Amino acid sequence: MRRAREEQRTCVGPHLDTSSIEALEHTPVTPPTPRPRERGIPEATVARLPVYLRALQALNASGTPTISSEGLATAAGVNSAKLRKDLSYLGSYGTRGVGYDVEYLIYQISRELGLTKDWTVAIVGIGNLGRALANYGGFGTRGFRIAALLDADTAVVGREVAGLSVRHIDTLEEAVKMEKVSIGVIATPAAAAQGVCDRFVEAGVTSVLNFAPVVLNVPPGVDVRKVDLSIELQILAFHEQRKNGGHGRPGWIEAAEGL
Amino acid sequence: MRRAREEQRTCVGPHLDTSSIEALEHTPVTPPTPRPRERGIPEATVARLPVYLRALQALNASGTPTISSEGLATAAGVNSAKLRKDLSYLGSYGTRGVGYDVEYLIYQISRELGLTKDWTVAIVGIGNLGRALANYGGFGTRGFRIAALLDADTAVVGREVAGLSVRHIDTLEEAVKMEKVSIGVIATPAAAAQGVCDRFVEAGVTSVLNFAPVVLNVPPGVDVRKVDLSIELQILAFHEQRKNGGHGRPGWIEAAEGL
DNA sequence: CTGTGTGAAATTTTTCACAGCG
DNA sequence: CGCTGTGAAAAATTTCACACAG
Numbered sequence: 001m002r003r004a005r006e007e008q009r010t011c012v013g014p015h016l017d018t019s020s021i022e023a024l025e026h027t028p029v030t031p032p033t034p035r036p037r038e039r040g041i042p043e044a045t046v047a048r049l050p051v052y053l054r055a056l057q058a059l060n061a062s063g064t065p066t067i068s069s070e071g072l073a074t075a076a077g078v079n080s081a082k083l084r085k086d087l088s089y090l091g092s093y094g095t096r097g098v099g100y101d102v103e104y105l106i107y108q109i110s111r112e113l114g115l116t117k118d119w120t121v122a123i124v125g126i127g128n129l130g131r132a133l134a135n136y137g138g139f140g141t142r143g144f145r146i147a148a149l150l151d152a153d154t155a156v157v158g159r160e161v162a163g164l165s166v167r168h169i170d171t172l173e174e175a176v177k178m179e180k181v182s183i184g185v186i187a188t189p190a191a192a193a194q195g196v197c198d199r200f201v202e203a204g205v206t207s208v209l210n211f212a213p214v215v216l217n218v219p220p221g222v223d224v225r226k227v228d229l230s231i232e233l234q235i236l237a238f239h240e241q242r243k244n245g246g247h248g249r250p251g252w253i254e255a256a257e258g259l
Numbered sequence: 260m261r262r263a264r265e266e267q268r269t270c271v272g273p274h275l276d277t278s279s280i281e282a283l284e285h286t287p288v289t290p291p292t293p294r295p296r297e298r299g300i301p302e303a304t305v306a307r308l309p310v311y312l313r314a315l316q317a318l319n320a321s322g323t324p325t326i327s328s329e330g331l332a333t334a335a336g337v338n339s340a341k342l343r344k345d346l347s348y349l350g351s352y353g354t355r356g357v358g359y360d361v362e363y364l365i366y367q368i369s370r371e372l373g374l375t376k377d378w379t380v381a382i383v384g385i386g387n388l389g390r391a392l393a394n395y396g397g398f399g400t401r402g403f404r405i406a407a408l409l410d411a412d413t414a415v416v417g418r419e420v421a422g423l424s425v426r427h428i429d430t431l432e433e434a435v436k437m438e439k440v441s442i443g444v445i446a447t448p449a450a451a452a453q454g455v456c457d458r459f460v461e462a463g464v465t466s467v468l469n470f471a472p473v474v475l476n477v478p479p480g481v482d483v484r485k486v487d488l489s490i491e492l493q494i495l496a497f498h499e500q501r502k503n504g505g506h507g508r509p510g511w512i513e514a515a516e517g518l
Numbered sequence: 519c520t521g522t523g524t525g526a527a528a529t530t531t532t533t534c535a536c537a538g539c540g
Numbered sequence: 541c542g543c544t545g546t547g548a549a550a551a552a553t554t555t556c557a558c559a560c561a562g
Contacts, residue, residue: 042552042553043552043553044552044553044554045553046494046497047490047494049493049497050487050489050490050493050494051474051490053493054472054474054490055474068520068521068522069521069522069523070521075474076474077474079554079555080521081554081555081556081557082553082554082555084521084522084523084524085523085524085553085554085555087522087523088522088523088524092522092523094521094522094523095521095522095561095562096520096521096522096523096560096561096562097519097520097521097522097561097562098520098521098522098562099520099521099522100522112497113493113496113497113500114496114497114499114500115493115496117496117500119492119496119499121492127391128387128388128390128391128394129387129388129391129395131387131391132386132387132388132390132391133488135387136388136488136489138449138472138489143493143496144489144492144496182499183492183495183496183499190397206499206502206503207495207496207498207499208495209488209491209492209495213313213397214313215310215313215314215334215335215336221502223495223498223499223502225491225494225495227486227488227491228309229392229395229468229486230309230395230397230403231306231309231310231313232468232484232486233378233380233403233442233468234308234309234312234372234374234402235305235306235309235484236442236466236467236468236482236484237372237373237374237376237378237402237403237442237466238305238308238371238372238373239305239466239482240373240378240441240442240465240466240482241372241373241376243465243480243482244465301530301531302530302531303530303531303532304531327542327543327544328543328544328545329543338532338533339543340532340533340534340535341531341532341533343543343544343545343546344531344532344533344545344546346544346545347544347545347546351544351545353543353544353545354539354540354543354544355538355539355540355542355543355544355545356539356540356541356542356543356544357540357542357543357544358542358543358544359544
């Protein structure tokens with residue numbers, strides 16, 4: 001019922017890039033396979049489920065047994081109408097006049113997101129960012145297992161990070177197969193990202209989380225999500241500019257008009 | 260003309276959270292000031308401008324003088340109709356029958372995003388992630404200047420990171436005022452994030468980029484953007500689950516030739 | 519009575535498709 | 541002629557508002 005259009009290749013959510021700069025001179029890259037995705041949940045809702053999940057886990061940790069849509073919405077930073085609509089896509093898991101059972105809803109959302117399975121992750125690029133990711137304990141609290149860390153720098157290879165020994169990038173294919181990696185994380189410099197991505201894809205990985213500031217080019221069927229620090233900053237800058245005509249905090253009388 | 264509704268507090272873009280879990284038991288937090296934002300450019304477009312900008316900079320670096328909407332769209336991973344529509348909000352900067360002048364368009368987008376001004380950034384939480392951010396040279400290539408690094412850990416305070424001496428968190432207010440910080444970046448553990456945010460806001464910062472896995476509660480007029488690693492992973496997991504019923508790679512290793 | 523679940527309305531975003539400029 | 545710029549149509553998302561279940 002929803003989603004029948006094609007959006008470039010197979011991408012999901014906001015900020016998902018796919019093509020590479022070099023592809024520019026070549027093929028129009030108009031993929032013939034939109035992959036309809038007939039199943040129900042809207043993308044916008046999927047993107048919020050993890051937020052609800054985290055709020056619920058906090059609630060659960062603090063011993064709250066049930067929560068109203070209003071309360072959960074506040075905790076998640078959305079309005080209650082949106083929350084109820086989102087949850088309604090999963091099913092009717094609330095109790096009218098009462099609210100939602102926190103634990104039950106945690107279970108349902110986790111199941112929907114596929115977190116009852118264990119996803120194996122490989123991180124390529126063990127610089128500061130890669131290390132931060134590797135050490136990020138709460139990688140979904142559960143559901144994700146970091147199985148391999150890889151880097152091209154021989155000074156890093158062999159070093160122990162987050163309890164794992166960093167492998168050489170040359171063993172990527174082997175690592176993917178041995179560990180059954182399903183999600184590849186790219187935390188390399190921009191120049192290396194596409195190459196790493198290609199190798200991930202070649203090895204059979206169909207989900208990639210990209211931290212490098214490049215648009216990755218992937219074949220249909222592969223999902224790429226991108227996290228881009230400078231893009232987020234630029235968006236903030238745009239709004240900041242709109243708020244007070246220039247730099248500084250409000251209250252700063254910076255005659256920075258024009259330029 | 261566009262945007263008249265209110266969406267929680269003053270937030271921008273996807274994944275922007277605001278309230279905190281504790282607020283849950285208290286006030287409905289319904290701000291009376293929606294801040295209309297009558298000015299033109301759609302939020303969805305703003306979020307893509309940085310992507311176009313980066314693609315253009317790559318083009319420029321490779322010596323390409325002009326580019327068609329088709330070419331730029333491919334480089335940016337969107338379709339050309341969307342690209343043209345987006346650019347049309349900025350003005351008519353293209354030449355029919357030809358395309359866009361790369362340098363000129365770079366200038367126009369930069370100006371629109373407010374990158375011709377310099378934004379001053381302070382990062383709180385100098386763990387692996389904070390260090391990664393501090394060292395991330397291409398913080399927008401330009402437009403952003405990291406002016407202060409702060410941490411609560413006395414073992415880190417005083418250490419030099421990315422050419423800056425890490426200050427103690429107690430000097431946050433002072434640092435914000437002295438350096439005229441306009442964007443605060445939070446890379447602390449979840450538990451500390453709201454407190455740091457409150458101090459940023461109190462000190463006059465109205466734009467916050469949050470890497471901590473919590474929903475921040477801010478007053479109206481303050482923009483919060485959130486980058487959340489585990490949320491991105493969970494979204495990928497959802498789609499991965501949809502693709503092949505379980506873990507592992509799909510059997511159809513129909514890789515792309517690439518290079 | 520309270521608060522969920524939901525059709526329907528409103529808004530935003532994307533896509534189409536084509537007039538017309540260079 | 542090719543490619544931009546853009547009204548108009550289509551699709552997706554958000555919000556409203558209320559019937560009704562517990």
